[in-house]
Amino acid sequence: MVGAMSLRPRILSSFVGDRFLHSTPPLHQLFRYNPGSKHVTLQLSRTLSGLTNLLFNRRNLDELSNNKRKSLKPGKVSPRRPVPGHILRPPYVKSKQPPGIASGPEVHDEKGVEFMRASGRLAAQVLEYAGTLVKPGITTDEIDQAVHQMIIDNGAYPSPLGYGGFPKSVCTSVNECICHGIPDSRALEDGDIINIDVTVYLNGYHGDTSATFFCGDVDEEARQLVQVTKECLYKAILICAPGVDFKKIGKTIHDHADKYHYGVVRQFVGHGVGRAFHADPVILHFRNNDAGRMMLNQTFTIEPMLTIGSSNPLMWDDDWTVVTEDGSLSAQFEHTILITQDGAEILTQC
Template sequence: MSAQPRIFSSLVANRFLHSSPSQPLRQLFRYNGEKHVYMRFSRTSSGLTNLLFNRRNVDELSNTKRKHLRPGKLSPRRPVPSNIPKPPYVGSSKPPGIASGSEVHDEKGIECMRASGRLAAQVLEYAGTLVKPGIKTDEIDEAVHQMIIDSRAYPSPLGYGGFPKSVCTSVNECICHGIPDSRALEDGDIINIDVTVYLNGYHGDTSATFFCGDVDDEARKLVQVTKECLDKAISICAPGVEFKKIGRTIHDHADKYGYGVVRQFVGHGVGRVFHADPVVLHYRNNDRGRMVLNQTFTIEPMLTIGSINPVIWDDDWTVVTEDGSLSAQFEHTILITETGAEIMTQC
C-alpha cells in the first residue's frame, strides 16, 4: 500500500473509497446497522474527511416524470464451465480492492489486452442489440454470460465481492452497478451495460449507454455529452500527461451543458487484475501522477442531469441518483502508446 492517501476500488457499490494508510480496507467496508454506510473518504485542504451516503428505501426518492426503479427478482447464479480459468477473487465474498502498482505490459501482455478488450467490445455490442422495450435485464445477463463462456472467457463481475451476475445493467437513474433482474425495459429508458471479460489471464473492461425505444431529447443529450466527455478525455492521453488533465477535460465539457459529474466512482488500472493503480478521477482535482508508456487503465465518466449524490440500495450494489434524475456512463480500456492512446475495447 502506498504511503500516500489513495483510493481503493472494487465492483461493489462502495467501489471507490479514499483511504489513509492507517485504515485497512476491511475497516472501510463497514455498515453500522443504521440507514447509512461509510462510502468514501475525500481529500480536502484540511485533510481526510468522511462523506456519508444515505442508505434509503427506493420509495424515499423525490418525484420525477419517470417511474422510479424498483428491485426485481433475481434468477439463480449462472454456472461457468470448470475448464474456464477464473480470476483469483472468485469464491471470496470480499472484494480485493485496488492492487498496488500500475498495469504496464510487454508485447505479449499488450496482445493479451487487445484480445480481452476486443472480446469485451464484441459482447457489449451484442448486448446493445438486445435493448428493446419488454426485454428483462436478466435476459441481457443470460445472453452476455453465454457469449462470454462460449468464447472460453470468464465474466469478470460474476462473484467479484459477491456480485451475483455477469454484467451490470444500470437503468435511468441508476449510476452504476445495477443488478440484472426481472424488470423489463420500458419505452424511453436509457440503460448502461458494463461488460468486463477475463480472457487468458487479462481483463477487458468497457461500457456504453443505450436507448430503449423512443427516448426523449433530454435523455439523448445527456448520453451524447457523456460519450463526448469520454472521447475528449481519451484524446488528451499520452506518455507524460498528468492524470488530473482527464478530470479537468471531462468536467469542463460537462459544465458547458450544466451536467453533474459523479465523484465517488472512478477509472482504474486494468489488466492482469480487475482493479489496479492508477486511480482516474473524472472531475477537477490536484492528484499527482503521470501516464507511462504501455500502461492500461479505464476512463469511465458518469454524468447526471440533476444531483450527483449517490444513494445505495439495500442490496449493497445498486447505486442511484439521490433525486431520481437520469445518469449516463461510457467506458473504455485504453493503452498508452508512443503517440497517444489506443482504445483496446473496440471491435
C-alpha cells in the same frame, strides 16, 4: 459490510460498490460512507461542495418530480449462472471479499499488450451484442443471460461474476442507476436508458467497457445527457499520452460537463486494468490535484458518470446498486485504453 467498519475511509472503483479498498494518501481520505442513510459521500469542505451542487449538480426538484418516468425498483434476481470448469477463473472468485485495488500500475510487455487487445476486443464485441438486445419488454436478467453465454462460448470468464459476491455476469444500470445495477426481472420500458458494463477475463487479462443505450423512444433531455457523457470520455482519451498528468483527465471531463450543467459523480473512479481487475492508478473524473503521470504500455479505464440532477449517490440495501439521490437520470461510458508512443489506443472497440 455495512456497519461499524463502513466508517473506515476508502475510495471506490467503478465496480466496487460498498467495499473497502486501500490506497495511498491523500485519496483514501476523500470518501466516507454513512451507514444509516445509505449515502456514499466525498469529503469536501461544506462551502465547496454546496457551491458545486448549487451551480452544476442540481436541477429544480419539482421539475424532476413531475417526470412521468417511474422510479426504479428492485426486481427478482435469478440464481447464479454456471461457468464451465475448463475456463480460467480470476483469483477472487473463490472469495466473497473483493481484492480491492492492486498496488502498482498495469504496464505490459509485447505479449501482455496482445493479450490485452484480445480481452478488450472480446469485451467490445459482447457489449455491442448486448446493445442490440435493448428494447421494451426485455428484462435485464435476459441481457445477463445472453452476455454470460457469449462470454463463456468464447472461452472467457465474466469478471463481475463472484467479484465480492456480485451475483451476475454484467452490470445493467437503468435510468437513475449510476452504476452496479444487478440484472433482475424488471423489463425495460419505452423511454428508458440503460448502461451495460461488460468485463471479460480472457487468458489471464481483463477487458473492461461500458456504454449507455436507448430503449425505444427516448426524450431529448436523456439523449443529450448520453451524448455529452460519451463526448466526455472521448475528449479525455484524446489528451492521454506518455508523461501526461492523470489529473488532466478529470479536468477535461469536468470542463465539458459544466458546459451543460451536468453533475459529475465523484465517488466512483476509473482504474488500472489488466492482470488485475482493479489496479493503480485511480482515475478521478473531476477536477483534482492528484499526482501521477501516464506511462508507455500502461492500461487503465476512463469511465465518466454524469447526472442531470444531483450527483450524490444513494446505495440500495443490496450493497451494490447505486442511484442518484433525487431520482434524476445518470449515464456512463467506459473504455480500456493502452498508452502508446503516439497517444492512446482504445482496446475495447470492435
